[in-house]
Ligand SMILES: [Zn+2]
């Protein structure tokens with residue numbers, strides 16, 4: 001049987017190991033993709049730790065994968081060999097449970113997660129359920145498409161469903177893997193875009209990404225800075241720091257909305273009085289494969305692109321360490 005290179009985790013809290021595996025054959029309704037790039041995400045730390053439900057070892061992580069369809073199983077009619085495709089976090093759904101029957105595939109009771117419930121994209125080849133596959137538009141290269149399939153779709157989808165309208169004041173907290181895409185999306189969607197970060201060193205970069213305003217929380221608390229600008233309609237929290245997220249609630253205008261796409265471990269401490277003006281706090285869960293397609297099409301149309309650093313599969317462990325110490329600017333992408 002033909003072999004491939006892959007990076008796997010073989011036990012809880014184990015390292016990323018480069019291994020040789022059989023190239024998998026796609027069963028009915030699955031598609032095989034020759035991987036050209038796969039982004040590395042902070043959620044991959046949960047795969048390493050083995051804390052996600054439904055996960056077994058060994059597991060090949062990777063839910064920001066982009067490449068070309070290489071083979072299809074029986075019953076696959078919409079994908080052909082050679083199609084440029086990508087797959088994100090949402091790894092498939094059953095079409096039969098109540099949530100699926102209502103069209104809410106992300107809430108599927110048997111929902112699959114790429115690189116968690118089945119092997120992901122840290123490999124030369126991967127097989128995935130056909131419903132998890134998204135088409136990559138012309139003009140978008142695989143290494144850019146990868147991060148758009150998790151960091152991108154999450155911020156794009158959260159913003160477009162936030163209720164904000166053109167011209168509204170929208171703040172993006174944190175300028176990392178998610179935030180640097182969030183700022184670009186917010187600006188391209190026509191919002192008056194505020195980037196919020198600690199320190200002055202990221203201001204020039206934030207403005208280059210399209211931010212109209214910048215709040216340096218080392219000098220001005222986020223709430224005060226936002227109220228000076230009139231109060232935010234939406235604050236998108238992309239960095240996992242509960243204290244700074246909670247501190248931004250006071251920067252929302254009445255009926256403004258705080259949308260979380262980051263998952264801090266500590267509880268959020270909010271003064272309930274701050275919510276009585278109709279402010280809301282909500283989370284947003286990435287999206288389905290058609291949302292991935294929308295994200296990539298919008299990005300190709302408007303020139304939104306992740307800033308990436310490429311690493312070969314052999315360097316997965318180095319890339320991971322650089323990501324955890326915030327040295328990657330701004331998304332690590334493995335290129336087999
Ligand atoms: Zn992710």
Ligand SMILES: [Zn+2]
Nearest residue numbers: 094097100108
């Ligand atoms: Zn279902």
